[in-house]
Amino acid sequence: MESIAEKKSYQVNDRGYYGTFGGAFIPEMLYPNVEELRENYLQVIADPSFQKEFNDLLRHYVGRPTPLYPANRLSEKYKTNIFLKREDLCHTGAHKVNNTIGQILMAQRLGKKRIVAETGAGQHGVATATVCALMNIECVVYMGELDIERQAPNVARMKMLGAEVRPATCGSRTLKDATNEAMRHWINNPVDTHYIIGSVVGPHPYPDMVARFQSVISEEIRVQLKEHIGKETPDYVVACVGGGSNAAGAFYHFLDEENVKLVAVEAAGLGLTSGHSAATVALGKPGVLHGSRTILMQTEDGQVTEPFSISAGLDYPGIGPQHAWLAASGRGTFLSATDEEAVQAAFELTRLEGIIPALESSHALAVLGRLGASENETVVLNLSGRGDKDMGTYMKYID
Amino acid sequence: MNRIVNLFQNSNQNADGGLLNVYFTAGFPELNDTKRVLKALQDGGADLVEIGMPYSDPVADGETIQQSNDRALENGMSVRILFDQLASMRDTIAVPVLLMGYINPVLQYGIEAFCAKCAEVGVDGLILPDMPMDVYLDEYKSIFDAHGLLNIFLVTPQTSEARIRQIDEVSEGFIYTVSSASVTGSKSGVSGDMEAYFEKLDAMNLRNPRLIGFGIKDHDTFVKASSHAAGAIIGSAFIRVLQESTDLENDIKTFVRGVKNSSEAIPA
Numbered sequence: 111m112e113s114i115a116e117k118k119s120y121q122v123n124d125r126g127y128y129g130t131f132g133g134a135f136i137p138e139m140l141y142p143n144v145e146e147l148r149e150n151y152l153q154v155i156a157d158p159s160f161q162k163e164f165n166d167l168l169r170h171y172v173g174r175p176t177p178l179y180p181a182n183r184l185s186e187k188y189k190t191n192i193f194l195k196r197e198d199l200c201h202t203g204a205h206k207v208n209n210t211i212g213q214i215l216m217a218q219r220l221g222k223k224r225i226v227a228e229t230g231a232g233q234h235g236v237a238t239a240t241v242c243a244l245m246n247i248e249c250v251v252y253m254g255e256l257d258i259e260r261q262a263p264n265v266a267r268m269k270m271l272g273a274e275v276r277p278a279t280c281g282s283r284t285l286k287d288a289t290n291e292a293m294r295h296w297i298n299n300p301v302d303t304h305y306i307i308g309s310v311v312g313p314h315p316y317p318d319m320v321a322r323f324q325s326v327i328s329e330e331i332r333v334q335l336k337e338h339i340g341k342e343t344p345d346y347v348v349a350c351v352g353g354g355s356n357a358a359g360a361f362y363h364f365l366d367e368e369n370v371k372l373v374a375v376e377a378a379g380l381g382l383t384s385g386h387s388a389a390t391v392a393l394g395k396p397g398v399l400h401g402s403r404t405i406l407m408q409t410e411d412g413q414v415t416e417p418f419s420i421s422a423g424l425d426y427p428g429i430g431p432q433h434a435w436l437a438a439s440g441r442g443t444f445l446s447a448t449d450e451e452a453v454q455a456a457f458e459l460t461r462l463e464g465i466i467p468a469l470e471s472s473h474a475l476a477v478l479g480r481l482g483a484s485e486n487e488t489v490v491l492n493l494s495g496r497g498d499k500d501m502g503t504y505m506k507y508i509d
Numbered sequence: 510m511n512r513i514v515n516l517f518q519n520s521n522q523n524a525d526g527g528l529l530n531v532y533f534t535a536g537f538p539e540l541n542d543t544k545r546v547l548k549a550l551q552d553g554g555a556d557l558v559e560i561g562m563p564y565s566d567p568v569a570d571g572e573t574i575q576q577s578n579d580r581a582l583e584n585g586m587s588v589r590i591l592f593d594q595l596a597s598m599r600d601t602i603a604v605p606v607l608l609m610g611y612i613n614p615v616l617q618y619g620i621e622a623f624c625a626k627c628a629e630v631g632v633d634g635l636i637l638p639d640m641p642m643d644v645y646l647d648e649y650k651s652i653f654d655a656h657g658l659l660n661i662f663l664v665t666p667q668t669s670e671a672r673i674r675q676i677d678e679v680s681e682g683f684i685y686t687v688s689s690a691s692v693t694g695s696k697s698g699v700s701g702d703m704e705a706y707f708e709k710l711d712a713m714n715l716r717n718p719r720l721i722g723f724g725i726k727d728h729d730t731f732v733k734a735s736s737h738a739a740g741a742i743i744g745s746a747f748i749r750v751l752q753e754s755t756d757l758e759n760d761i762k763t764f765v766r767g768v769k770n771s772s773e774a775i776p777a
Contacts (some may be wrong), residue, residue, distance in 0.1 A: 139569060139691075139692070294568060397616055401639070411589070412618070413564065414566050
């Protein structure tokens, strides 16, 4: 028991912090909403009827468990043993739906009548609009005006699903501004509305709640890996990180096993020193963004800077507080991949395995050659989403 | 004595008709307008002034104030420049001055250095809406106290009675009473619901006086709010005056006089 007491914890503590990161840095207008959630979320999640409904929907609606696929040709190329966790096969095309299912059930149990969400590329917006259609709940999604122009197919999907898509017209008109607008909407509608945050960001308890809903990824990996190689733990778990929800889910059940290397891959955009990057850990400093103390990209004066990445899902100037703590404590290894490297990795996977990955997941694929994994080691890579939504970008690279 | 505490102790609300606190964004409309606006507010009769430190992501604020923040940042405004602009303000400014802003720029400046600088230039209190109460009490209160700075907390119609009591306990100066569930500038007027909420607060017999903000825009709303509190706060409506102004000093004085006393004629 001594060793447990001494061991560093990577999970949230009872005050809502991961080491020095986390907390709830919110205006008083949001305090009752967040407090209501904080007081209830653990109890609601632990409730057997919640668990049953959540697991049934994950199985019969989302299509879980998603396969853990031994990628033989990819493994041959990198001279190690690579398994792909196929979150790209989830309903709606990415892991995002694991969280929106959990949160819509949470919202119902808290008696909420309406949902508000933010979205960047539109994946979280689609996943939110999907569960709102499923549960017949009114849905408002804020999306940066610029992203609405860039991601027309997802805007159409959300509208077809019955969501109202509202443009965020202030600031840079991208994800961070959509998040501001969603928070303002929640301030203006505090009683009957639940805010479904799409990543492991925001005030406590959001990062922990979203990580719990995504933790099904690593829960399944353990079981599936045992079937494949006879043990539950790989040597490496690799995932891309914007806010960090797919990584949080893939890391969750390995956090306390220090022999499992946790590798998070950020979007370097045009390059770390180009001034057009979204690699928060590489370029950011500790501060407060969207309700939590974390690492964020900012000017010397503490103004939040505009990130850049080819992948809209990684185009965020912050990172979840748990990831900030994994980075600061050394438990996680944070790498980055450029736009160019990600696109190359996408084509490589497509040609070797016949799987077209999302641009986000391609960032994780791009570091396979840099891990230093040996022939005897096992790498699990979380393939967080599929590339259908990115065909417009990929087409530009086809000859 | 802190100027804010002094103001509330010595004001006679019945005779003076309520205290007026006006918010404006530093470095807006132009970078070097900060002191001009401050002086004109005092000359016009504002009882307290709240200077906003512009921030890229002001989540508690509506469109009007966000746009003024964006403009100020484009003008090159920063906390550093603000302190330079306010360096000798106490030569001419007697009213209490608060700084309002979001916590990240303050943290990047350094909380200790920030508070020391506030004291040096003569700032009396801070409003940092996204600073949690427990973090303030555990980490920052001793620093605020050492520099004679008051921290102003907010309450809203959704704040529970127990929490209002807790906020009253740790507050000094006044309590910022948010009139409705909204960001700044999004709703106007004082509704029946609001009056019921103000009356509930009144009946709680809190230690601290209250100023009502959000939705206050003119003489009528100011008078109505002041009948339920020690006074009121105007923000977005004043920012709109600045946006449209062609003669800052005159327009500001006219606006403030008009809010405090509608019978005073609009000067030529």
